Amino acid sequence: QVQLVESGGGLVQPGGSLRLSCAVSGFTLDDYDIGWFRQAPGKEREGVSCIKNSDGRTYSTDSVKGRFTISRDNAKNTVYLQMNSLKPEDTAVYYCAADRRVLLCQMINGVVSGIPWRSLEVWGQGTPVTVSS
Numbered sequence: 001q002v003q004l005v006e007s008g009g010g011l012v013q014p015g016g017s018l019r020l021s022c023a024v025s026g027f028t029l030d031d032y033d034i035g036w037f038r039q040a041p042g043k044e045r046e047g048v049s050c051i052k053n054s055d056g057r058t059y060s061t062d063s064v065k066g067r068f069t070i071s072r073d074n075a076k077n078t079v080y081l082q083m084n085s086l087k088p089e090d091t092a093v094y095y096c097a098a099d100r101r102v103l104l105c106q107m108i109n110g111v112v113s114g115i116p117w118r119s120l121e122v123w124g125q126g127t128p129v130t131v132s133s
Contacts, residue, residue, distance in 0.1 A: 002026035002122050004096050009127030012086055020081040020127060022096035029053055029072050033104045034079045036070060037117060038092035038129075045095070045117045047108035049081060059109040064090075086131045094129055098122040 008020040022034065035050035049060040049070040058070050069082040079096060097104060097120045104120055106112040 002098075004098060004122055004124035006094065006096050006124045006127040009094060009129045011130045011132065013133050014087060014131055016086050016131070017082070017084045018086065018129060020083065020094055020096075020129075022079040022081075022124060024077045024079070024098070027098070029074050029077060029079070032098040032100055032122070033102070034070075034072065035097050035099075035104045035108055035120075036079075036081045036094060037097055038090075038094045039126075040089075040092040043092075048094070050105040050108045051079060052105055057105075059105050061108060083129070086129075088131050090129065091131050092129060093126040095126045096124045 003025045005023045006020060008018060012018050030053055033050055033052050036048040037045050038048050039045040047061055048064055049068055051058045051070045051072055060068055067085045072079045099120045107115055
């Protein structure tokens with residue numbers, strides 16, 4: 001069974017750091033691109049960062065560039081999102097997603113727009129992040 005399980009969310013002060021984990025089961029990171037998305041209260045789900053299975057290339061949305069880093073550990077079948085210099089506007093539920101098509105990273109790097117997030121093949125249940133003093 002294909003499954004994604006996120007962990008690592010929590011409450012952090014502005015300027016602080018968190019590392020989110022996305023544990024993959026039922027498939028390997030060699031087969032799927034993996035991405036992180038987030039959804040703040042009352043807002044649409046938006047793409048944050050992705051990593052391509054083919055060459056490990058990463059993409060991030062402009063609002064997190066220089067602060068968030070996506071990485072993967074193939075041996076552990078886990079993808080991470082290191083979040084530094086967190087801001088209150090980063091508060092959201094963070095989800096990881098997986099897809100075998102190039103669509104996932106295209107949604108995050110802006111090559112395509114208007115694609116429903118439900119179009120992606122696999123989703124985790126989400127982990128909440130709150131940035132507040």
